[in-house]
Amino acid sequence: xxxxxxxxxxxxxxxxxxxxxxxxxxxxxxxxxxxxxxxxxxxxxxxxxxxxxxxxxxxxxxxxxxxxxxxxxxxxxxxxxxxxxxxxxxxxxxxxxxxxxxxxxxxxxxxxxxxxxxxxxxxxxxxxxxxxxxxxxxxxxxxxxxxxxxxxxxxxxxxxxxxxxxxxxxxxxxxxxxxxxxxx
Numbered sequence: 001x002x003x004x005x006x007x008x009x010x011x012x013x014x015x016x017x018x019x020x021x022x023x024x025x026x027x028x029x030x031x032x033x034x035x036x037x038x039x040x041x042x043x044x045x046x047x048x049x050x051x052x053x054x055x056x057x058x059x060x061x062x063x064x065x066x067x068x069x070x071x072x073x074x075x076x077x078x079x080x081x082x083x084x085x086x087x088x089x090x091x092x093x094x095x096x097x098x099x100x101x102x103x104x105x106x107x108x109x110x111x112x113x114x115x116x117x118x119x120x121x122x123x124x125x126x127x128x129x130x131x132x133x134x135x136x137x138x139x140x141x142x143x144x145x146x147x148x149x150x151x152x153x154x155x156x157x158x159x160x161x162x163x164x165x166x167x168x169x170x171x172x173x174x175x176x177x178x179x180x181x182x183x184x
Contacts, residue, residue, distance in 0.1 A: 072086070
């Protein structure tokens with residue numbers, strides 16, 4: 001009996017602690033780096049959460065810049081910065097699509113491309129209203145909103161429900177093209 005208890009205790013010591021498993025989901029700066037499709041309960045610090053109904057009242061490009069960061073499924077970015085897409089991408093009409101910019105660890109060139117694109121779209125204004133999104137229960141919009149807030153943008157909003165929240169309101173989607181163009 002005593003040996004059985006010792007065996008159970010030793011096995012428990014070999015299992016990863018829940019805190020260690022949780023830490024593997026985030027990097028040292030707090031960006032989600034794994035299992036992006038999971039419930040997200042609150043906006044990043046300094047970022048507001050906007051409801052789909054409120055977002056739908058805004059005019060993309062005029063009242064706010066809608067920024068889609070969903071990856072290009074099956075696509076990739078060429079050395080010249082243009083994207084090769086495997087399939088069309090549907091997004092909120094008027095949204096600017098920055099594939100891969102919502103990952104916690106950005107591939108080389110993606111971070112600069114994203115920040116330069118946002119600076120261009122905002123005309124350098126850090127107070128421009130930005131609405132970041134991807135899908136519902138997805139950390140990529142959250143990561144991108146956190147990243148922009150860390151870079152000094154102070155009117156950043158996160159649309160947690162993403163494109164699903166938009167379509168739940170019976171709002172249409174349109175085909176989006178990545179910022180910077182698509183390779184032929």
